[in-house]
Amino acid sequence: MATSPDCPLCRDAGGLLVWQDADWRVIRAAEPDFPAFYRVVAQAHVAEFSQLPAPARQRCMELVCVVERTLIERLAPTKINLAALGNMVPHLHWHVIARFDWDSHFPQAVWGPRQRDADAGALQRLRASLDGLDGLDAALAAALCRVG
Amino acid sequence: MATSPDCPLCRDAGGLLVWQDADWRVIRAAEPDFPAFYRVVAQAHVAEFSQLPAPARQRCMELVCVVERTLIERLAPTKINLAALGNMVPHLHWHVIARFDWDSHFPQAVWGPRQRDADAGALQRLRASLDGLDGLDAALAAALCRVG
Numbered sequence: 001m002a003t004s005p006d007c008p009l010c011r012d013a014g015g016l017l018v019w020q021d022a023d024w025r026v027i028r029a030a031e032p033d034f035p036a037f038y039r040v041v042a043q044a045h046v047a048e049f050s051q052l053p054a055p056a057r058q059r060c061m062e063l064v065c066v067v068e069r070t071l072i073e074r075l076a077p078t079k080i081n082l083a084a085l086g087n088m089v090p091h092l093h094w095h096v097i098a099r100f101d102w103d104s105h106f107p108q109a110v111w112g113p114r115q116r117d118a119d120a121g122a123l124q125r126l127r128a129s130l131d132g133l134d135g136l137d138a139a140l141a142a143a144l145c146r147v148g
Numbered sequence: 149m150a151t152s153p154d155c156p157l158c159r160d161a162g163g164l165l166v167w168q169d170a171d172w173r174v175i176r177a178a179e180p181d182f183p184a185f186y187r188v189v190a191q192a193h194v195a196e197f198s199q200l201p202a203p204a205r206q207r208c209m210e211l212v213c214v215v216e217r218t219l220i221e222r223l224a225p226t227k228i229n230l231a232a233l234g235n236m237v238p239h240l241h242w243h244v245i246a247r248f249d250w251d252s253h254f255p256q257a258v259w260g261p262r263q264r265d266a267d268a269g270a271l272q273r274l275r276a277s278l279d280g281l282d283g284l285d286a287a288l289a290a291a292l293c294r295v296g
Contacts, residue, residue: 048228050216061209068198079238080196083231087247087255090227099235107235109259 004045009091014041018137019144023056024063026144028130028137029095033118034110035127036075036098036136040064047090062147064094070143071098074136075126078106085111100126152193157239162189166285167292171204172211174292176278176285177243181266182258183275184223184246184284188212195238210295212242218291219246222284223274226254233259248274 003010015027022043029037040063046052052060068080077098084094099106102119130136151158163175170191177185188211194200200208216228225246232242247254250267278284 048216048220049230050213050220050228054210057209057213058206061205062202065198065205068196072196072198079233079235080198081231081233081235082197083229083233083257085227085229085231085257087227087229087257109231109233109235109257111257111260113261 001044002046004091007045007089007091009041009089009093010045014093015039016137019141024060026063026067026140031110033104033123034097034099035123035130036071036077037110038067038071038096038140040067040094040096042092046092047086049084049092052092060092060094063144064096066143066147067096067140070136070140071096074129074139081110149192150194152239155193155237155239157189157237157241158193162241163187164285167289172208174211174215174288179258181252181271182245182247183271183278184219184225185258186215186219186244186288188215188242188244190240194240195234197232197240200240208240208242211292212244214291214295215244215288218284218288219244222277222287229258231257 013027015029018026018028025041025043027039027041029039031037064082071077071080075098078101079099081097081099097110102122104114104116104118105112108115161175163177166174166176173189173191175187175189177187179185219225219228223246226249227247229245229247245258250270252262252264252266253260256263
């Protein structure tokens, strides 16, 4: 598999590993303002989505879709945000972020200007829902395993 | 087709129409800092990518991929940015943006903090490359027609 020695996403998982196979991994990002912030990361070092062959692109978006659906079912967010930017780390990774009208940046992008302090109680409840046997991470891992 | 009377993307194209069929359209956004900023917009009013059935998701990403590839071939950008956010207009639209290391925000997201004034000459050359028979818009329309 193609890797690049200076690439942080070739060197490390890039967050808490939720699920992986030979081609893709799903990690939870360490973003304090956005606890339900996941990334679907290519295991190989590839910069652009269109550099993947069609079956790999389809599988990638199927995984993105499974993460999105699980976030919607478990969290009922105001909106899901999807993005593959890679300006700083040009190794294909899809951001899948559950956004809430009470979060620190809504309706701006998470990369945009802060709008307010997030609702502290809602943020704490969201953080508490991620871990454990019944948590979101476990639900995501189960859903991703079902995709195969 | 499902439409929503208050939705700006149900009411208007949302930019310069480059190509369309019954299900999708591609528009060029009016973003002065980012001339090569296109959007793949669902003709129907749907909020989240995962609400589409699998064949529609595949076609959507095939169109996104064709736009991305054409931007890469014609412009050799530093990076392509893809995103479906919809926090302000929850009608599915994929941003496909050619980013350059000389642009006003690179390596930040276009929604992030401005980094500098863009290189004026490069910006002008980019703007001049979009229109006309040999322009990027025409190349995109031709490539999107070939996808069918």
